[in-house]
Amino acid sequence: MTLFRAEQVVKVFPGVRALDRVDLALEAGSVHALLGENGAGKSTLIKVVTGLYRPDGGRLLLDGREVSFGSPHESAAAGIGVVHQERNLIPGFTVGENILLQKLPTSRGLVDRTAIRAEAGRWLAELELDIDPDRPVTELSVAQAQLVEIAKALSVESRVLLLDEPTASITPNEAALLFRVVDKLKNDGRAVLFVSHKLEEVFQICDTVTVLRDGASVLSGGALADLTRDQVVDLMVGRTHEALSLPPRAVDATAGPVLELRGVSTATGHADVDLAVRPGEIVGLYGLVGAGRSELAKALLGLDRITAGEVRVRGKAVRIRNVRDALHNHRIGYVTENRKEEGVFLEQPVSRNIAVTIWDRLRKALGYVPAKAEAATVATYVEQLGIRIASPAQYAGTLSGGNQQKVSLAKWLAAQTEILIIDEPTVGIDVRTKDAFHTLIWDLASNGLAILLITSDLPEMVTLADRVVVMRDHAVQGELPNDHDYDRMSQQVIRLIHAEGTTAA
Template sequence: MTSLLTATGLTKTFPGVRALDRANLTIAAGRVHALLGENGAGKSTLIKILTGVYRPDGGQILVDGREVHLHSPEKARRAGIGVVHQERNLIGAFSVAENICLEQLPRRRGLVDRGRITAEARRCLGLLDLDLDPSTPVSRLSPAQAQLVEIAKALAADSKVLLLDEPTASLTSDEADRLYNVVRKLRDAGHGIVLVTHKLEEVFAVADQLTVLRDGRSVVESSLLGAYSHDDVVNEMVGREHNQVALATRRVIPPGKPALAVTRVSTAAGHRDITLHVQPGEILGLYGLVGAGRTELARTLLGLGRITEGTVVVDGATADIRDVGDALRRYRIGYVTENRKEEGVFLEQTIARNVAVTVWSKLARWGLVRDRAEHSIVTEYTQRLNIKLSSAEQLAGQLSGGNQQKVSLAKWLAADCKVLIIDEPTVGIDIRSKGAFHQLIGDLADSGVAVLLISSDLPEVVALADRIAVMRDFRIAGEVVNTREYTPMSRAIIRLIHGTGMAA
């Protein structure tokens, strides 16, 4: 078995935090290698070292048996290491072909050779069996198509090692199956694939080997996956026997005045005749496939889109919400976005600044917000959410994805919202943090907060929601009252999604 890449003893320290502690990873040709670990375990840091974003403080990297120093993403690319990030790095206004060849544009007599760009794009798309016009603007692609174009881009750079970071986070199950068929094809062609994911069912479906990181160390190193059960892997990740968080059976919410009521609403985004409501202390799940219109509906309710018909009522009064700030100030509605890196947190600002931003007006004295006031807020919510940080002055961009999600939630908890819209709360979140998020959402509802929960994770919706509204094609396909019995519940929901069932 040929080793394409070997990393030994990799160490990386940030102020107050050792992100990697002599971690090891070996990637073989013709293998899919799962890289697993909880949030903060060091996965993202390891990926960034292998792709030249970070320089290690110690350790060695060998590519094809030779030591390399990956001091930039360009050097990593030249060494044959490609990466497909969870947040796609494509330019929407450029064509598929231009995106694929962007990092090494072919030229002729000093000018960009359009013919060679198209030919190279067709070659790379052909390797993936992707029937896509190279001249198509990337902005017109589906999430699954865009993800495959990212892989084609890596193939254009002749990447022998391909790192996939949460590749199915925004894909439907059918789209994920197609992506993994491509992964298997690349594996069979001799590529080494590193798969970073929190979806263990996908790991067992496609991976051959695994490495598990815990607290920056590799506690399982390049082992054959067949030797491990699902529970074995979980136990290695958390370092002890794992017990899923079991939520207490929630009380039935008696009929009363809704905290948020949407009646026969149509929107400029394409929604038609949307009617739903959520009461204080209730969790309403909004489930559907990617593209069903759930996030677009939430953003419209927050003033980020236009309502063309119907009414929105908050706490018994008709609401005219202009933007997210207006939603918070006038109606005490908060929004935990699914896009944490671009909208959920200010990556280049401190954790203190991120958590306190929603309550600056309360903390200000004579127009100024004191650091001490911000820090008191941070202390309360970082302890409550178990956010791993070196200090309140640490930049949010230095946190793991799961801890960034916690910071995104903390700012709305600090604002003491009456209605909280939570969009895909556990995408990219590890098992233990996922259970903690579920417990926290249940606690919020028990404290009287009305929660509108948007999730593509069916077990998550069934575990948390009191009622589940199913969306299809920008409409409400039906509603199911949660009986807490997973199998009949999931069947009823799936029937609604595919248009073969009625509301329960």
């Protein structure tokens, strides 16, 4: 039985036809994949379905009856739950308050805290999450926040659940847990829409698929059992997609480290961390959520207190006070995992986003930044990174996720960093753009940039890293030289994560 249907849906923005007569059908007791490259229209379609945008053509049907939603609240009330790619938790609220935001329990006109803890706890238990409902969401990791979003969507007991990149920032173990929940929802007769760039997950849990390209549905409702991965990729990109092949790249093992940690401990809980990155080397940090990888990077940038040990840059012991100090005095850049909240100024032009790190260099008397000098710098990196924009004046918030990530990277390259920390570089990015990012990171290292790479995508880690440093519980478990053989490396990494005690390299 078809629970929800979109027929010939059109959505037009100024100068852009974002959706061009798209068809989508979601069946009860089925998991349906929605695939396409960045900018293909996936998120726009979800926003139409959930009432954030009104369609300019076509119609939506729920249980066979035409519906029109004027807001996400109306959509949720009709039984459509959604977990957006961008997190929508309210920072000043607790986990429980966020989960039950649409139906906060009250008693005698007041919010019932006891009922919030009990009800939110039920949905957290459904996801097997050991998180206190009274905990502020500001204390959550990116992965924990994503799982709380899923609990929030489930709490409205939706008959139709839309999951937009739900596994982008969670570990394989957490993804396996989510898949068990999705399977339960499917067996309960609900319809699930699953949006992901991770095709191995799509083929694992989805039954049918719709593929969007340039705002149009090039395949609607095809059975995944009848398709291969290559066929799906070809539908997404419009032509045969060739597997990524990276040229040989040598690292000078005799060169001294550009960045070195000696016995570093932090206020976050890291203990006795040793780490070294040489010029032209990509060192990967891998571990499960909670291992402390991103927190270690932030401590290097002065965003958390280092309580013991020593950080050395180009052989000299340093104390980095903040991000500005890291950039201007030590040539360290940081591409954050949270590009929408920390990496890009969404309401500012692309030009300003890229040039912000070099204003000090461009500034003339009285603080004036010449527009011509800024434009020349911006044009260089737009071309080098292949950033797709209408003009440098285009707001960054209107770009696709992949292009936003390129803008986030461009500002650090413009600042001529010598050490670059890259945190989850390809979260929510399509297969072709991901290949372009991998090639770019590889080329940057080939040109002498020292890169500390943090990623939860193990294939990405095995593709790029020269060495893999495995972390658990804010400590280094061990270090592995990377031979780029995925089967062998993945087994070694997983064994190291679950090994008792600390294993030497």
